[in-house]
Amino acid sequence: MYTGSLLAVAAAELRLVFGDSRADRGDKTAADRPEAPVPVAVGDIERVSAGRSQLLRFGASGPVDRLAEIVGQLSASAALFRHHRSTPELLEPVAIDEPLVHGTDLVTVQRYRGKTNERLTRAMLNIALAAAGIDPAHPAGIVLDPMSGRGTTLHWALAYGMDGVGIDIDGAGLDQQAIFLETWAKRQRLPHKSKRFRTGNAERRCLTFEVAPDRPTFKAGNGQRIQTFQADGGDRGLAIKRGTIDVVVTDLPYGVQHRGSVDAAAPQPADTVELLARSLPTWHRWLRPGGAVCLAWNTKRAGRRDVGRVLADAGFKPVIAAGGFSMSHTVDATIDRDVILARR
Ligand SMILES: C[S@@+](CC[C@H](N)C(=O)[O-])C[C@H]1O[C@@H](n2cnc3c(N)ncnc32)[C@H](O)[C@@H]1O
Structure with missing residues (x-):
């Protein structure tokens, strides 16, 4: 699998795991969305570059600890940051862990x-x-x-x-x-x-x-x-x-x-x-x-x-x-x- 594809796969995964917040606003293209098992909604996902890194930026609503826990389980997560409230250009790290029972x-x-x-x-x-x-x-x-x-x-x-x-x-x-x-x-x-x-x-x-x-x-x-x-x-x-x-x-x-x-x-x-x-x-x-x-x-x-x-x-x-x-x-x-x- 070419590495260039990984971010597109990761973006689709993010939308499907959390449910897209646009779907929650009544978008009927969400044909058969089950009750999201997590109380966090994610939307406005976009790809951004930072130096040699490719990142996904998204909006999220819901408890940040639950967001971090699930992001830690996603296929391509290395780190999670949030925009600082008063100085949005500053990124604050949010700790993520891999909730696995056995190592990779x-x-x-x-x-x-x-x-x-x-x-x-x-x-x-x-x-x-x-x-x-x-x-x-x-x-x-x-x-x-x-x-x-x-x-x-x-x-x-x-x-x-x-x-x-x-x-x-x-x-x-x-x-x-x-x-x-x-x-x-x-x-x-x-x-x-x-x-x-x-x-x-x-x-x-x-x-x-x-x-x-x-x-x-x-x-x-x-x-x-x-x-x-x-x-x-x-x-x-x-x-x-x-x-x-x-x-x-x-x-x-x-x-x-x-x-x-x-x-x-x-x-x-x-x-x-x-x-x-x-x-x-x-x-x-x-x-x-x-x-x-x-x-x-x-x-x-x-x-x-x-x-x-x-x-x-x-x-x-x-x-x-x-x-x-x-x-x-x-x-x-x-x-x-x-x-x-x-x-x-
Ligand atoms: C793309 S590989 C899956 C590889 C697997 N995910 C892995 O990482 O090892 C497809 C598999 O389908 C199996 N396969 C092909 N025809 C099958 C059938 N009719 N029933 C069950 N398995 C079949 C092949 O033996 C092969 O292991």
Whole structure:
């Protein structure tokens, strides 16, 4: 992902997480804005340059401590300043912290071709949580990534203190992820248990992984859980209960081959729209009412309008910030990616 795109993605994330204050003034382009889970509204977002830094400037109303807490969780935040009341050209620092349960090593250490950019994945998770009415700074619940690769989305879910369910057709990638999780928990000296097993005539891999910050929490069965299945992402027969998933976040196969990547081992779907059309009804069934789905896809393979149409056909309602939103950005010469958000 080119760094030039990061700020545009961050601006869209800011609007969708906080709700655009123009939407609160009755802008009907906010088609299906759920109750904002945070009592802070943000508006008038603009990009400004300061020396070699690119910043986002915005207006905000609401408690500054809540603003700071959530800004700390956003994908591209390094610092937060506010204009001094009497001397607006002076910027006062506002302390921000990253409200994570586990450090970002969990998502940054693994390197492989076909990995989804960690920041984009985090932005997608944040906007999906907000759309599902979950405060991104205090999240709880289950994240499903039905095309999970080696687990960038699921590892963010762990870092956020949530549970994760992953599905991928590529067993080798899932094995790599299981080894990574086991090694990570050992190195962090965290109480954990990991069970790898096979189903479907021993052809398909499954993993159940549980980790807790301390022994009493682990013994009481209150750890965090990651479950993965080797299967088609829309396989209705998987052991996922109806209405139990809070958010679905996934970066769809790009429809291009990366040498040695998680994508390379998997059969490439002929068509993104066809893949979505057959998978979305299952994801809709697994999501709880009010849950959200956030998809990234290669726009060289399918247009935004077509992806919106199959979402609507499966019963999802689009979530649109005032003025619309796009996180469109270039990944490489063969991939232009965009993000779409909808609710059950
Ligand atoms: C863009 S990659 C996702 C990468 C992942 N977010 C990560 O960072 O590791 C798309 C994934 O979709 C998987 N895939 C392709 N077709 C699939 C299908 N029908 N069902 C489930 N997974 C599929 C590929 O194996 C690949 O891992």
